[in-house]
Amino acid sequence: MSKSAIIIGGGAAGMETASQLARLGIEVDLIEKQSRLGGHLNSWDRLFPNRRDSKEVFEYLEQDMNDGISLHLNAEIETILKAGDRFTLSLRDGKELHSDALVIATGYEVFDARKKEEYGYGIYDNVITSVELEEFFRNNKQKNLFEGIKSKRVGIVHCVGSRDEKAGNLYCSKLCCVTGVKQAIEIKELMPDAEIFCFYMDLRMFDRHFEEMYYEAQEKWGIQFIRGRLSEASENPDHTLLLKLEDTLTGLPLKMKVDLLILLVGFIPSPETRRLAAMLGLKEGDDRFLCPADEHTITNSTTIPGVFLAGTVKGPASIASTITDARSTALQVATYLK
Amino acid sequence: MKPFGYTITKDRQIDFDANDREVTGFINEVEPSIRLCMGCGSCTATCSAGHFTDLNIRRIHTFVQRGELQHLKKEIMKCMLCGKCQLVCPRGVNLRNLILSIHTALEKSGI
C-alpha cells in the first residue's frame, strides 16, 4: 500500500514539498486556506537579486501540481489527531483526511507596520509598506502611487518590526535589506529623477549577488544609504513627511522631508503556524518560529515522529532557500515513510 | 531689549532640505566614485593627518552628500593629500581627486 502525506500550506514550500513527494510515489494532500496556490509569491512582482518576474517561479512550481496531488483549496483545519503512526485531519467543511506524515508549511506573515506607531503607517497618507509597493508594481499601478508627487523623494526604512524589542521581535528578518535595495532600484527605473534614501543600521547582503546589487544601487542608480534608524515620521502641512533620524556616520541628528516613505516590514510566524504548533505540541523558539529537531543537522523533522517542517515556519527565508528547504523536507519525509 | 543673559540658538540638526546641495551635485559628477563609499572607515583608520588632528576622512564623504559645507570646509583643510586612504579603500573611491574636487567646488561657490 502506498504511503501518504498531508502538506499544510500551499505556498512555495508546500508546493515544492508536494511535487517532490508525488514524484517519489507518495500520495499527497495539499491544504491551502486561500482560493489559490502560491502564498506570498502572489504578492511579489519581481524577485531579487536578478529582478526576474515572480510569476515565472510560480509557473515552475505549478507545473508539477499533477495527478498525484489532491488539492484542497479554501480549506481550514479544525483538528489534527495522531493515532499510532496515522494522522487524521478534520477540515471545517467536514472533510476528513488521513496520512502517514504531516508537513507544516504554513509560512509567515509580514509585521503589522501599524505597531510601529511613530512611523505613522495607517495614519499619514504617504506611508506604505514594501508589500504594498510590490502590489503596485505587480498591478502596474505605478502611476497612481507617484501621482501628484513632484520632487519624488523616497525614503526606505529598514528593520521595521525587526531587531526591535518594542515590536516584540529581536531577530533580523534578513531579507528586508535586499528587498529595500531591489525596490530602490525599481523606483529609480520608473522615475529616474527620484532621490532615494535607504535608512539602515547594517546592510545584511548575505547571499549570492546581493552585495553586488548594493554596489549597483550605489554606482549605477545613485541611491543613498544613511546609517541610522528612523526615529519618527510626522506629517507636514503639504502631506509630505518629516523624518528624524541620526546620521550616525557624522554623529549628527538629521531631518529630511520625503514624499513617500516605504517601510520594509519583516517576517513574523503566521498565526496559523502558531495555532498548529499549539495543537500538535511543537516547540516554538523564543522568536516564536518553530524549532526543528536539531538546528544544524536535523533541520526538517520535529521531535514528533511523522511531523515535518518546511520553509519559513522556521524563520525568515528567501524563495530560493525555501524551495531548497522544501526538497530537503521531502527527502526526510520519504525516508521516514520507507 | 531686556538683558536676558542667553540667546536663542539654531539647532545643529543636519537640515537636509535647507542645505545647498549644488556642491554635492558638482562633486558627484566630477568624481562619481564617491557614491561607492560604504562607510567602512578603512580610510580614517589609515589616515596620516587623522593621527595628529581630528580629521575623519570617512566623514568627508557623508558631509558632501548631506551638503554640510561648513563642516566640509573645516575638515578638508586638515588633509595633506598623502593618498594612503585611496590605497586601502575596498570600493576604489578616488579619494585624492575627491578632496581636490571639494576644494575646487568650495572655491567656486565662494565658501
Added chain:
Amino acid sequence: MKIEGKQRIWLDYQKEIADDHFFYVRSCVRQNFFPGSEKTFLRILQSELSKDIYENPSHTTCSGIGYHTDIVPFATSMTMVARQFALMTEAGYENFTTSCITSFGLYSEVLETWHHFPETEEKTREFLHKATGREFKKPNNVSHASDIIFRFRKEIADKGKYRLVNQRTGQPLKVVEHIGCHYSKMFPSKGVGGAEYPYVLVGMIEDWGGEVIDYPERRHCCGFGFRQYLVQANRGFSISCSKKKFDSMEPYKPDMILTNCPGCPMFLDRWQYAISEMEGKTYGENGHGIPVLTYEELAGLVLGYNPWDLGLQVHQVPIEPLLDKIGIPYDPEMKFRGADGQDLGKPDPPSVLKFYTEKV
C-alpha cells in the same frame, strides 16, 4: 491624515482611571504659576461632579524637580513618594491623583522600580519608618488630574455653556495639544492613548467642540529640561526648544494651545514673550500670541466660569482674543483686581507682544 489610524492606537491604550474617592496631591509649579487651575479642578470635581476628593494639608512636594535636577538621590525621592502614599493610606484612600506630570512620572517610575527591584521597596519602607514612623500601602490606581478630567469630559460637555467654536465663523477652534513628556514617554501604557498619539487632551478637545491640530514637532519637549531652565546660563536651550514648536505649529494657525503638564503652559506662554522681545517675532493673530491654557482652565471656560476666577489674567499671552472668539463675556476692568475688587495696578505692557485692549 487618517483619523481611524489614530483611533485604532487609542483603543490599544485604554487606561484604568478611578471613578471617585481621590487622594489629591498638588503640583509645585502649578501652585506658583497656575493656582487657579488647581482651584478649578477641585471645583469641577466637587461642585459639578459631586466627587469625593481629599487633600491632606501635610502632604509636600514629591521632590520631583530636585530628583530630575539630580540634587536629590533616588532613595530620597522614593521615600518622599512613600510618605505621600502613607498619608493616603492613613486617610483610607486608594486612588492617588496627582496634579503634576513630573510627579505622575516619578510615582510611576518608583512603582515600576519597586516592581522590578523589590529590594528597593523594602529599603524604602525601612527608610520611611526610620524617618517618620509611617507605613504605607501602594495605591490601587494612580491617575493624573488630566486623566480624571478626560474621564468626565462628556459630563463637562453636557453641563457646558460654551463650545470650542468660533462664534463669528461657526468653525471649530483649531487647538494644538501639548503633552508633558513624563506623562507617557517613559511608560506608554500609563497614559491615555499611549506615548505617540496621546488621547487625553485630544478627547477633551473633540468632545468640547474643537478641532485638533497635528503638527510635525508635536512630540517635542517644551524645553524645560529641569536644569536647562533653572540655571540662567542654560536657558538658551529651553527657549530654543519652544521656538522650534512654535515655528512648526505656526502654518496651521492654531487658536490656542492646550497642555496637561504644569511647566509646559508656563514656558509656552512666557517664551512667546521672550521670543518677541529678543527677535520681534510674535505668533498667532494680530501680534497677540497664541493663548496657552491648562485643561482645567479650558474646562472652566466650557462650564462658563468667570475667566478671572480661573486665573487667566496671570498669563503673559493675552487670553481675550480666545474669549471673544468663543463668545465668553468678561469684564476687562476686573482683570487685574484683587479678591475684593481692590486696585492692584497693572502689569507693564511688553514692548512687542500686544496687550489686548479692544475687540478686533
Added chain:
Amino acid sequence: MSDLYAKLFEDVRFREGLKACLNCGTCTAICPAAEFYDYQPRKIIDILQTKDNSKIEDLLKSNTIWYCGECMSCVTRCPRGNAPGLLIQALRSLSQELGYFTESEKGRQQLAIKRTIGKWILEYGYCLYPSEIMPDMHPEQGPIWEWEHKNIEAVMNRLGANYKGTGAGILRKIPDEALDEIYRIFEVTGGISRFDKIEEFSRIKALDMGMDMEDGKNDDYMKFIYTANSGDHTLKHED
C-alpha cells in the same frame, strides 16, 4: 582608582537603563539636547558599554552628562529597551558623589540648583516658592510675573490660594512636623549628605578658582556658575 563601572552598576537606574546598544541612533535623532548641544545619547551608551574606567572618568568630569533635559523621549524609542536618560541620572549622581561635577562648567551649576530648589524643598516643602522667584533672575517671566510678584499675597488670594495659611490648599504653610519629617527623610536616605557634598566640593573649587563662596545666594562663585556660558557647547554650523 576604584572601578567606576561597578559603582554605576550599584544604581538600579543604571541596571534598568543599560541593555545592549546597536548604535542605531533613534535616541539621538529625537533628543532635544542633541539638537542644541554637542551631545549624543548614543555615544554615552557606547562609552559605558566599553566599561573603560578612564573613559567613564572623563565622562563624569565632562559637560556632556549635564546637557540632557531628562525628558525621557529616548526611552520611548529605543529598540533594545535601553534608557539613556536613566543612565544620565546615574552618571550625574556618581559625578556628585565623587566631586567630579566641579570639573565642568555645566556640572558646577549643581550648586546653584542645590541652593535654590534644594533649599526650598527643605525650607518650604515645595520645589518652588513664589516669593523666591525673583523677576530679575527670571526676566523671561515678563511683566506679568513682576506684577504678580509685587502683589503676590493679593493675587494668590484672588485666585483662591491659601498662601501661607493653615490647613489644606494652594501654597498653604506646610506644617512644621511635616517639614521635620522631610528633613529626616533626607537625612536617612542620603539626601542631606548629597547636599553637603555639593557644597563641600564646590567650596574647594571656588577656592581653587579664587572666588568667594559664602552660604548665601549672592556670592561671586554662585553668580558665576549661574550665568557662565563659554558658548562652545553647541557645534554650530558657522564654526
